[in-house]
Amino acid sequence: MTGKTIKIKTFNPPAGARGENGPDFVGNLRKGELRGIIKINESLCEGCDTCSKVCPSNAIIGGIGAKHRIDDQKCLSCGQCLIACPFNAVEQMSFVSEVEAMLADPNNIVVAHPAPAVRVAIAEEFGADIGSLSTDQLMGALEKCGFKTYDVNSSADQTIMEEGTEFVRKVQYWVLGQRGPELEKAAHHPLPHFTSCCPAWIRNCETFHADMIPHLSTAKSPMQMGGALAKTWAAEFLYKCDPRKVKVVGVMPCTAKLLEASRPEFTQAHEYAVATGKIPADSASYPDIDCVLTVRDLAELFRRKGIDPTKLPKTRERKDLDVYTGTATIFGASGGVMEAALRTAYRVLVGKELEKADIIPVRGYDNSVVEATIPLPLPGLDKPFDLKVCVVNGANQALNKVLDEVRSNPGRWHFIEVMNCPGGCVNGGGQPVHNVGAAWLKPLFPLSTKI
Ligand code: SF4
Ligand code: SF4
Ligand code: SF4
Secondary structure, three states: OEOOEEOOOEEOOOOOOOOOOOOOEEOOEEOOOOOOOEEEOOOOOOOOOHHHHHOOOOOEEOOOOOOOEEOOOOOOOOOHHHHHOOOOOEEEEOOHHHHHHHHHOOOOEEEEEEOHHHHHOHHHHHOOEOOOOOHHHHHHHHHHHOOEEOOHHHHHHHHHHHHHHHHHHHHHHHHOOOOOHHHOHHHHOOOOEEOOOOHHHHHHHHHHOHHHHHHEOOOOOHHHHHHHHHHHHHHHHOOOOOHHHEEEEEEEOOOHHHHHHOOOOOOHHHHHHHHOOOOOOOOOOOOOOOEEEEHHHHHHHHHHOOOOHHHOOOOOOOOOOOOOOHHHHHHHOOOHHHHHHHHHHHHHHHOOOOOOOOOHHHOOOOOOEEEEEEEEOOOOOOOOEEEEEEEEEOOOHHHHHHHHHHHHOOOOOOEEEEEOOOOOHHHOOOOOEEOOOOOOHHHHOOOOOOO
16 A cells, blocks of 8 residues: 655754753753654644543643643653644654754764664655565665665664573573572562663653663663664774764654663763773763654655655665664564564573574564463473563553553563554654554554453
């Protein structure tokens, strides 16, 4: 089916968008963190209240018939209200002009870091069928703009090695009762293990469910791992340049990624460069990811440059940073992160590859909550250990039910994947918006929240 996309209104980051001239904290927002990424244009708001129904954090203020507005302290920046609004009254902060300026500066090496879900969406903005896979055309169009390319699928493989290993250590410590120096960290991070790659879920957890913070994976998201790697490893061995010349642009299906990139702790490439003497100790700090474009933003950038990715060749030779496994590819759909981590955990804990790599029961596209039991034939145990997992997407009533269950019955699950958007990133707040979309219906009528 060919989709006609809607033009979503955007605005450039206003002065003070990072709280740069204010105190270190305003409520739960730290200096440096973007605020007001999603805002309601009250002159266009009809007060229909659809946005409130899909908001996972009750961040929208206003009754039926009244002009609505967003409380930045509660907002997760997920963009679900933007996708749902039938009057196109919700707007998104955009960095397209900033990226154009980066590309125009010959001193910069500008790296585009596109997420798995982008390649099944960008072509829709140029009239292709909904869900058309256009990986090589996307990469070709990015190169035509002047970017170097670094596929997020590649850094997703690194994320899953980190996260899978972390989960294995927790199982060894909490389930198998093993002890040792390499398991000390696990003692402070109890099961169930929660995924950490969805920034809206992380914001939700920090703001409303702080008791769950010790359960969160400490692995950074693929985007953040990629930003740090591009400015350290790639700067040194691939681009062979001063790391300060490398600018990294996340290309995401997600508006919450704009917030994630601005978190003040994500300056580790700079810390590394200073610690290893690659740049002077008094060099100005820089973020691992300089800014984020949504799929809609990227389409706008392509249009400004006169590039239509659907007209480019459908095949292209893969570059050094475009190499990845099938495990990385499934990150974009609900259940994908869980499935990827379980494949790694199975290999380490059981000592052999999972024979049937597709763990279908955890795929959650059609359900808000999915749970499954995976028998692990662990060495040293008489019978298989039942690993219990849960996948939640469309963080709304479903997530609250799962968290309440964790609090009252902490042994029910060992591993929980949370994705804020219905179906996962494929329905993220940065994706193309269609005249008649289905994404907004799902959180209103979740197919299954029975647990
Ligand atoms: S969905 Fe749009 S028009 Fe309706 S209340 Fe929300 S912002 Fe206003
Ligand atoms: S961006 Fe997400 S969290 Fe913020 S108001 Fe909209 S739906 Fe709610
Ligand atoms: S589910 Fe994906 S698109 Fe939605 S907020 Fe999380 S990371 Fe972003």
